[in-house]
Amino acid sequence: MTSTENHNLENHSSQMRKGILEFCILLIIRTTPGIYAPDILRRLKDIDMIVVEGTIYPLLSRLKRENILEYSWEESMSGPPRKLYALTPKGKDMLGQLVLNWKSLSSSITSLLRHE
Amino acid sequence: MTSTENHNLENHSSQMRKGILEFCILLIIRTTPGIYAPDILRRLKDIDMIVVEGTIYPLLSRLKRENILEYSWEESMSGPPRKLYALTPKGKDMLGQLVLNWKSLSSSITSLLRHE
DNA sequence: GCATAGTACTTTGTATTGCAAGGTACTATG
DNA sequence: CATAGTACCTTGCAATACAAAGTACTATGC
Numbered sequence: 001m002t003s004t005e006n007h008n009l010e011n012h013s014s015q016m017r018k019g020i021l022e023f024c025i026l027l028i029i030r031t032t033p034g035i036y037a038p039d040i041l042r043r044l045k046d047i048d049m050i051v052v053e054g055t056i057y058p059l060l061s062r063l064k065r066e067n068i069l070e071y072s073w074e075e076s077m078s079g080p081p082r083k084l085y086a087l088t089p090k091g092k093d094m095l096g097q098l099v100l101n102w103k104s105l106s107s108s109i110t111s112l113l114r115h116e
Numbered sequence: 117m118t119s120t121e122n123h124n125l126e127n128h129s130s131q132m133r134k135g136i137l138e139f140c141i142l143l144i145i146r147t148t149p150g151i152y153a154p155d156i157l158r159r160l161k162d163i164d165m166i167v168v169e170g171t172i173y174p175l176l177s178r179l180k181r182e183n184i185l186e187y188s189w190e191e192s193m194s195g196p197p198r199k200l201y202a203l204t205p206k207g208k209d210m211l212g213q214l215v216l217n218w219k220s221l222s223s224s225i226t227s228l229l230r231h232e
Numbered sequence: 233g234c235a236t237a238g239t240a241c242t243t244t245g246t247a248t249t250g251c252a253a254g255g256t257a258c259t260a261t262g
Numbered sequence: 263c264a265t266a267g268t269a270c271c272t273t274g275c276a277a278t279a280c281a282a283a284g285t286a287c288t289a290t291g292c
Contacts (some may be wrong), residue, residue, distance in 0.1 A: 018222065019135060021279085027228040038240070047224035055279050057241060079239035080287035099229065105136065106222060108163035112143040113215065137250085154269070171250050173271060186277035196258040 022059060024049060024104060026087065026095045029069065033086040036074070040085075060085065068094055138175060139218060140165060142211045144201065145185065149202040152190075156201075176201065184210055 021044075028043050029035055035043075037056055044051050060083075063069040068091035071083040087095060137160075145151055151159075153172055160167050163187050176199075179185040184207035187199040203211060 019278090024225065024228065027225070027231075031228060041282065047228075048220060049224075053241080053242085053279065058243085059278085061242085067137075074275065075289080076239080080241070080285095082240065089158040102225065102229075104164060106225075108165075109136075109140065109143070109218065109222075112140065112147060112163075112257080113218075115143075115147040135249090151267080168251065169270080170252065170254095170272085173269095175249085178273085192259080192268080194259065196256095196270070198269065 020051065021051065021055070022063075023095075023098050025056070025059065026063075026068070026091065026098065029085050030087055030092070030095060033070075034084040036082040036084050063091070067091075125149075125169070137165065137210075138179075139174070139214050141175065142179075142184070142207065142214065145201050147213060149185055150188075150200040152198040152200050160166065180209070183207075 024044060024047070025040060028040055032039075032043075037053070037060060041051060041053070041056060044056075060069060064071065067088055069085050070088050070091075071085045072084045074084050076082050140160060140163070141156060144156055148155075148159075149175060153169070153176060157167060176185060180187065183204055185201050186204050186207075187201045190198045190200050192196070192198050
């Protein structure tokens with residue numbers, strides 16, 4: 001495999017994630033309110049979504065700025081304080097809508113897959 | 117609803133599509149080899165994926181350049197000639213991989229949704 | 233007290249993607 | 263020849279994900 005082809009494959013894999021990433025993060029936070037960034041990264045890794053800090057921190061900041069997420073501080077025994085994230089009411093509404101979008105998209109793709 | 121909030125909603129809806137778009141286009145072409153761009157746009161619209169020309173033409177060109185798609189020309193009675201797209205063998209391999217990725221992602225999200 | 237390592241969060245620069253808007257070129261119609 | 267319809271392409275912009283480097287807090291070893 002050439003380095004170009006390798007780059008293409010990585011590129012396509014990462015493209016598949018785009019947009020879905022934010023959706024997954026919101027789902028994880030809804031499932032586990034009070035979670036902090038490193039644990040979100042671990043949960044994403046568990047579902048084969050490798051994401052790095054430089055991706056997730058600006059995303060969490062933006063969602064906070066947009067009043068979709070809120071956080072509280074927690075002192076840590078082993079390092080700097082942690083930001084514990086939870087959905088705001090607006091975030092819950094938005095996630096509800098995203099879930100509907102996901103189900104619609106997922107069902108359309110399933111129907112395209114039926115032609116395999 | 118303020119214009120800012122409206123912008124956010126549109127933004128989030130469009131983000132949900134990112135990356136999935138290429139996957140859907142490849143699925144559509146596999147289902148209907150010899151399809152041309154305006155018909156791909158119509159099929160995307162049918163599954164609630166509104167996409168514009170300025171998005172799809174550069175994407176198709178890139179996939180051609182990467183040897184994932186190929187096309188042949190067809191004369192048209194009612195305008196300029198059309199590019200009829202089909203998957204190359206490499207494109208079929210890649211789509212097969214993307215389908216596996218999709219199934220894995222989809223099953224992970226389904227499991228996150230179970231906590232609703 | 234001070235250097236080191238580990239943890240948590242942040243910032244900067246770059247590449248890629250999708251979109252809006254506008255452009256080129258072909259055909260049919262009046 | 264002008265207009266409308268169709269098909270394809272290009273340009274400039276905003277948003278996202280990443281790599282890499284930076285800041286700041288705590289615990290440990292000396």
